[in-house]
Amino acid sequence: MSVERIQGRAVANRREKAGVEKPPLPSSPIDLALLASLPSLPLRAKYLVEGYLSGQHRSPLKGHSVEFVEYRSYQPGDDLRHVDWRLYGRADRLHVKQFEEETQLRIFLLSDASGSMSYKSRPNLLTKLDYARTILAAVGLLAQRQRDAVGVARLGHDLTGFLKARSSLAHWRSILATLDSPEVGGVTHVSQSLTTLAELLPRRSLLVVASDFYEEIPALESALHRLRYDGHEVLALHVLDPMEVDFDDDDAAGTFIDLENGASLVLSAAEVRRTYLENLRAHQALLRDLFAGMNSDLVALRTDENPLTAISAYLAQREHLL
Amino acid sequence: MNWLLPAFLGAGALIGLPVLMHLLRRKPQIRIPFPSLQFLGPSALQETRKHRILRWIVLILRCLAVLALAAGFARPFIGEKINPHGRGVIVAIDNSFSMQAAGRWETLRQWAETHLDSLVDGDQAGLLLMHPSPRWLVKMTPDLSAVRSALHDAEPGYETTRYRAALLMAGEVLKSLPVARRELVWMADEQRIGWTGTDFSQTLPAGVMLTLPPEQTEIRHQSSLSMGRIQRSSIELKFRNFSNGNDVRTLTLFVDDQTVGEFPVTIPAGSSDSRTFPIPSGQRIRASLDPDDLAVDDTVYGIGDTTHGQTVLLAPTDESGFLTHAIASTQSLPNPLRIAPLPKGKWPVDAVAVLRGETAFQAPYLAALEEFTANGGNAWIFVDGSAAQRNWLKKQGITIDPRSEPGQPRNWDVTHSILTPFAEGQALQSLLELHFRKGWALTGLEPLAQWSDGSIAAGVLETGNSRLFLTGFDASRADGSFPLKAAFVPFVHQALIWLGGNEQGTGNFRVGQSIQLPAGPGKLSVEGKPAIEISGSFTPTRPGIYQFSQAAEVKQFAVNVAEDESDLAPWPEPADFARLQSLESAKNPAPSSAPATFAGTESGQRSSLWWWLLAAAVLFFIAETGLSNRTIP
Numbered sequence: 035m036s037v038e039r040i041q042g043r044a045v046a047n048r049r050e051k052a053g054v055e056k057p058p059l060p061s062s063p064i065d066l067a068l069l070a071s072l073p074s075l076p077l078r079a080k081y082l083v084e085g086y087l088s089g090q091h092r093s094p095l096k097g098h099s100v101e102f103v104e105y106r107s108y109q110p111g112d113d114l115r116h117v118d119w120r121l122y123g124r125a126d127r128l129h130v131k132q133f134e135e136e137t138q139l140r141i142f143l144l145s146d147a148s149g150s151m152s153y154k155s156r157p158n159l160l161t162k163l164d165y166a167r168t169i170l171a172a173v174g175l176l177a178q179r180q181r182d183a184v185g186v187a188r189l190g191h192d193l194t195g196f197l198k199a200r201s202s203l204a205h206w207r208s209i210l211a212t213l214d215s216p217e218v219g220g221v222t223h224v225s226q227s228l229t230t231l232a233e234l235l236p237r238r239s240l241l242v243v244a245s246d247f248y249e250e251i252p253a254l255e256s257a258l259h260r261l262r263y264d265g266h267e268v269l270a271l272h273v274l275d276p277m278e279v280d281f282d283d284d285d286a287a288g289t290f291i292d293l294e295n296g297a298s299l300v301l302s303a304a305e306v307r308r309t310y311l312e313n314l315r316a317h318q319a320l321l322r323d324l325f326a327g328m329n330s331d332l333v334a335l336r337t338d339e340n341p342l343t344a345i346s347a348y349l350a351q352r353e354h355l356l
Numbered sequence: 357m358n359w360l361l362p363a364f365l366g367a368g369a370l371i372g373l374p375v376l377m378h379l380l381r382r383k384p385q386i387r388i389p390f391p392s393l394q395f396l397g398p399s400a401l402q403e404t405r406k407h408r409i410l411r412w413i414v415l416i417l418r419c420l421a422v423l424a425l426a427a428g429f430a431r432p433f434i435g436e437k438i439n440p441h442g443r444g445v446i447v448a449i450d451n452s453f454s455m456q457a458a459g460r461w462e463t464l465r466q467w468a469e470t471h472l473d474s475l476v477d478g479d480q481a482g483l484l485l486m487h488p489s490p491r492w493l494v495k496m497t498p499d500l501s502a503v504r505s506a507l508h509d510a511e512p513g514y515e516t517t518r519y520r521a522a523l524l525m526a527g528e529v530l531k532s533l534p535v536a537r538r539e540l541v542w543m544a545d546e547q548r549i550g551w552t553g554t555d556f557s558q559t560l561p562a563g564v565m566l567t568l569p570p571e572q573t574e575i576r577h578q579s580s581l582s583m584g585r586i587q588r589s590s591i592e593l594k595f596r597n598f599s600n601g602n603d604v605r606t607l608t609l610f611v612d613d614q615t616v617g618e619f620p621v622t623i624p625a626g627s628s629d630s631r632t633f634p635i636p637s638g639q640r641i642r643a644s645l646d647p648d649d650l651a652v653d654d655t656v657y658g659i660g661d662t663t664h665g666q667t668v669l670l671a672p673t674d675e676s677g678f679l680t681h682a683i684a685s686t687q688s689l690p691n692p693l694r695i696a697p698l699p700k701g702k703w704p705v706d707a708v709a710v711l712r713g714e715t716a717f718q719a720p721y722l723a724a725l726e727e728f729t730a731n732g733g734n735a736w737i738f739v740d741g742s743a744a745q746r747n748w749l750k751k752q753g754i755t756i757d758p759r760s761e762p763g764q765p766r767n768w769d770v771t772h773s774i775l776t777p778f779a780e781g782q783a784l785q786s787l788l789e790l791h792f793r794k795g796w797a798l799t800g801l802e803p804l805a806q807w808s809d810g811s812i813a814a815g816v817l818e819t820g821n822s823r824l825f826l827t828g829f830d831a832s833r834a835d836g837s838f839p840l841k842a843a844f845v846p847f848v849h850q851a852l853i854w855l856g857g858n859e860q861g862t863g864n865f866r867v868g869q870s871i872q873l874p875a876g877p878g879k880l881s882v883e884g885k886p887a888i889e890i891s892g893s894f895t896p897t898r899p900g901i902y903q904f905s906q907a908a909e910v911k912q913f914a915v916n917v918a919e920d921e922s923d924l925a926p927w928p929e930p931a932d933f934a935r936l937q938s939l940e941s942a943k944n945p946a947p948s949s950a951p952a953t954f955a956g957t958e959s960g961q962r963s964s965l966w967w968w969l970l971a972a973a974v975l976f977f978i979a980e981t982g983l984s985n986r987t988i989p
Contacts, residue, residue, distance in 0.1 A: 292391075299396060317395065
């Protein structure tokens with residue numbers, strides 16, 4: 035059974051325990067090649083969201099966005115659908131229901147901008163960073179449509195590109211521009227960036243973190259504790275390239291260059307595969323345990339697989355918060 | 357180790373190529389960006405070290421392959437380095453008794469010594485005694501003084517001349533010597549008898565020079581004396597005169613070391629004669645002529661006949677003609693046999709019983725047979741498969757099975773005393789031609805002959821003091837051709853003598869002939885030599901009366917020199933000796949400028965070491981290919 039499936043089942047179990055309605059699964063497949071070929075991040079995000087929504091039988095947004103507050107006298111031009119006909123029967127006067135938007139959810143889209151995220155093993159795939167950007171943009175688009183306040187930041191050597199959460203259309207464009215920023219490289223300190231971010235965030239936000247999490251587990255654990263203490267929810271999207279997951283390119287032999295620190299090793303993938311996979315599995319298990327301990331979701335994503343899993347996880351998390 | 361084509365060793369310098377390739381090899385050009393090496397660290401380092409070791413192994417394999425190829429083409433062979441100026445000399449010494457002829461040994465030894473004297477430091481020499489079989493007196497050695505000393509101390513023996521084996525052995529040894537010149541110095545009197553059987557078309561190996569002795573001076577007075585038939589009161593002596601004139605001699609007879617008479621003897625020129633002389637009863641007989649130019653064949657020894665011959669008890673049978681006649685015909689031979697009927701009472705233990713048919717295995721003979729064998733009596737049983745015979749044999753542990761088809765006995769054990777006289781020539785052939793219409797396969801015996809399916813056709817069983825000789829075939833004309841064959845009478849005679857334990861008692865043995873002793877250890881003595889503890893057999897090296905003592909029992913053996921060795925006539929065709937010389941050697945008898953490397957060349961050509969090296973090179977290449985495919989370029 036794949037790691038992803040194990041993780042998916044863990045997420046589902048947690049949803050059931052929390053009494054959250056399971057979001058409907060998308061039935062429309064995403065053409066990854068088409069997604070990768072789309073020229074801009076907004077387009078890719080829109081393609082992803084539309085692809086997701088077109089697969090739903092019922093909109094997950096229905097009935098969640100507004101809440102009744104008071105009545106006011108009917109004015110010509112008001113939508114007759116908002117007239118409270120029961121009150122008209124009792125008072126013989128037309129009143130219109132006044133609704134108010136629910137408490138806005140603050141969602142922060144956090145992308146790992148380290149050098150390792152620029153990796154793709156095959157030409158027809160997105161780099162891990164592009165894959166993460168696309169998912170984050172799709173999540174952001176969904177949030178924006180739900181009038182949630184969306185913020186953004188890049189996690190690199192330190193926190194950069196931080197934008198506060200807002201729900202305006204202009205802000206959304208800024209968010210897209212920040213996500214789409216070409217800045218990438220260097221060594222990542224996700225934990226350090228998250229700690230910095232905790233100082234800037236208002237209370238009770240949903241942080242969607244897309245990263246490969248090549249991090250020291252204790253440091254990451256410390257940062258996550260801090261976020262949980264502040265009441266934040268964290269949805270971790272663990273983005274990996276298929277080569278990183280399987281390490282199955284037997285022809286890959288030569289000097290391996292570390293994309294973060296530039297270190298190099300002469301080796302053959304075929305000969306170190308077993309050891310590599312053991313180490314990777316151990317790291318993934320530690321990450322899984324860490325996020326499970328924090329009551330957070332860790333969604334494993336491969337850049338050669340359907341990213342809608344991440345959107346489903348996001349929506350489940352959002353419903354849980356609301 | 358030497359090299360046939362050493363120039364190819366230069367190709368070993370090509371080892372520099374893989375070394376150069378290794379040192380100047382391109383560092384891996386393939387750069388593979390990867391998100392993080394944190395999961396590759398320790399294992400990758402191990403792999404890197406492993407690859408480094410692998411690359412070294414690949415380099416070593418490449419070097420080994422190159423070296424093996426070069427060495428293989430250089431054609432290595434095991435052998436000593438050839439000394440381009442060295443000489444190797446083997447002095448083949450004819451130690452037969454003909455070399456005791458007046459002045460012959462001294463003359464030839466001095467001639468051989470001149471060849472040894474011409475050797476210098478670095479040369480090798482050896483002394484090869486020809487008889488009874490070629491053996492080293494001094495092995496090939498550069499210690500020339502030891503060789504000269506041994507030759508000076510050497511003496512002729514009492515053997516018979518046979519040159520062929522020594523010639524072959526000396527040629528082979530010389531061929532393998534790592535020297536430029538190889539010489540075979542032939543210290544022999546070139547007797548005709550010695551060269552008999554030599555194939556002159558089989559030349560000595562190339563490079564071996566045969567040096568023959570100068571022609572021998574003629575021996576003027578040479579007559580020989582040999583033993584004829586010895587009877588209780590007389591002795592027959594045979595004379596042969598090899599000289600051109602009549603030989604008038606005096607014969608002296610000794611019995612038990614006592615002189616019994618001197619007799620004038622005239623031996624006609626170039627002819628043989630025999631005379632019978634009266635002797636008193638006794639055992640040790642010696643007859644001597646006054647010495648001539650070859651004294652050793654002027655004395656003969658014999659063991660007197662103090663018995664009345666071996667008694668053979670014949671069981672009554674319907675068919676008795678051939679066997680009876682065969683036994684009766686031995687009356688004129690040494691160790692005659694006497695026939696007696698099988699008594700119904702006690703059988704004399706010193707007799708030999710010949711049991712045919714089942715009568716002897718039935719009452720009233722059965723009890724006597726049991727007592728006879730229990731007391732050490734010996735018997736020859738012709739197996740016929742009768743019930744009484746089968747049952748008795750079964751009690752002895754012997755089983756018999758009829759054979760369904762005709763057969764020929766084979767694998768005759770000619771080392772057994774019964775068959776020793778058949779060991780050579782036509783006699784053995786006559787045994788091999790035996791054919792039987794029916795026969796019996798025997799088990800539980802020591803085989804003397806086997807049927808074609810490996811079962812025993814004839815064998816012996818020795819239990820305690822008793823000897824049983826069984827033949828799975830009969831001596832009847834109806835069963836086969838055995839009674840008509842030339843081997844029949846000798847076979848019957850020899851078998852009955854052996855069963856009677858007298859097969860060697862009065863034998864006229866020759867020097868060099870192996871003599872079987874009675875079972876158990878004893879002391880062997882001969883005149884002029886101290887007694888020695890011995891058992892089994894011995895081979896006499898000089899003539900005389902040999903006495904073997906076991907407790908109170910004494911057995912004597914008369915040993916004489918071979919009669920035919922007395923003929924000192926040389927080989928009639930000296931031109932044949934030239935044919936022994938290889939044409940190659942004859943064309944280039946003493947190469948001086950170009951070293952004779954025949955030994956090395958032939959060794960090299962014979963050696964299969966190069967083949968193994970090429971095979972090793974292929975294996976190295978295969979291993980290199982396999983390993984290099986596992987390394988990162």
